[in-house]
Amino acid sequence: MKSFTINEPINIDGIGLHTGVKTNVILNPAPLNSGIFFNRIDKTTIIPAKWDNVISTKFSTNIASNGVEVKTVEHLLSALAGLHINNCEILIDNVEVPILDGSSNVFVERILEKGIKEQGSEQKILEIVKPVKFSCDYGYAELAPNSPKDEGLNINLESSFEGKYEDQDIKIKNLNGNYIESISKARTFGFFQEIEYLKSQNLIKGGSLDNAIVIKDKKPLNKDGLRYDNELMRHKVLDVVGDLYLSGYPIIGTYKGFKTGHFITNNLLKELFKSKENYKIHKIN
Ligand SMILES: [Zn+2]
Incomplete structure (x- = not known):
């Protein structure tokens, strides 16, 4: 798979889910081997989007570098x-990425509108070669090598919701090509x-039915209901x-989990990177 960036800058405004602050984000094309990184322009600080920059995972994933943070x-x-x-x-001019409609679709649509640009060489991928697991008192996640018939990233989650939302175990085979829809x-x-x-925890200050599903008595309060039966x-x-x-890196492997969240997935990455025997980084066509 080739490396990709975006064709031209993309400007997106919105409010943060947890802080309620209004933020402007500009996605900029970046040269080969730059990776994905935030640039807090109000603090002139670069924050690479890397697992070891994660500073908290309570209801969102928050990263920081030199004490300067980007939330969610x-x-x-x-x-x-x-x-x-x-x-x-x-580029981001405040502390939290806008929540927009609560999904990633606005980002996807805006990027597709401007177009994706193929770059001159293959990108590196991370292939899982040895299973790793992280468990805590309420849930777990693991990354394992793909079975021979599987390709790309496969995600299997056991449903953890009660009532109407139980029995919604989800299996997404080879996320490539399945993600947008x-x-x-x-x-x-x-x-x-x-x-x-x-x-009370000073969270969801920007939350509303315009950017989140709220479930009460096993039903969504949002007037148009759910976008999929198993949207959660x-x-x-x-x-x-x-x-x-x-x-x-894009990961080649199978992720399985129960009650997964930002805390569990970040700790799983910490397990993964504890030993170079767990993975292989290489290029694929
Ligand atoms: Zn989320």
Whole structure:
């Protein structure tokens, strides 16, 4: 697979889900081997989108460099991963990436509108060669080598929701080519009974039914309902794709998990990078 950046700068405004701050983001084309990195222009600080820059994972994935933070990076990274873009500068003038409609689809659409540019050489991919697992008291995730019939990144999540949303185990085979239609439109979500708690933690200040699904008594409060029956599980896949992209590479392997979230996926990457025997970095055609 070739390296890709975007054709021209893309300007996107919006508010942050947790901070409520208004932010302007400009996606800029970047040369070969730049990777994905944020540039907090109000603080003149570059923050590479890497797993070891993650500083907190409570209800969003937040990265920092030299004490300068960018919050809620996961949906934008998910869009870039889904579109195979591996070189991009993200100029940002405030602390949190805009939540937009709660999915990654606005990023995807805006990027496709301007176009993706193929670059001169193949991008490196990370292939899982030995299984790694991270478990905590409520859930787990693992990355394992693909079975011989599988290609690309495969994601299998066991449903962890009660009532109407149980039995929605999801299996996404070879995410390449499936991302835009199956995953990018799935919005972030919350349960009504958690809202007071999140507010008490100074979170979701920018949250509304315009940028999140809210489930009360097993039904969405959003007047147009859900975009897919299993939109919640699809959003969990969207988050996994974004959080895994902090590895710095597209991953070839199979991710399995239960009650996965930003904390579990980031710790899984820490496990992965503990030993070079767990993976192989190479180029594929
Ligand atoms: Zn999310």
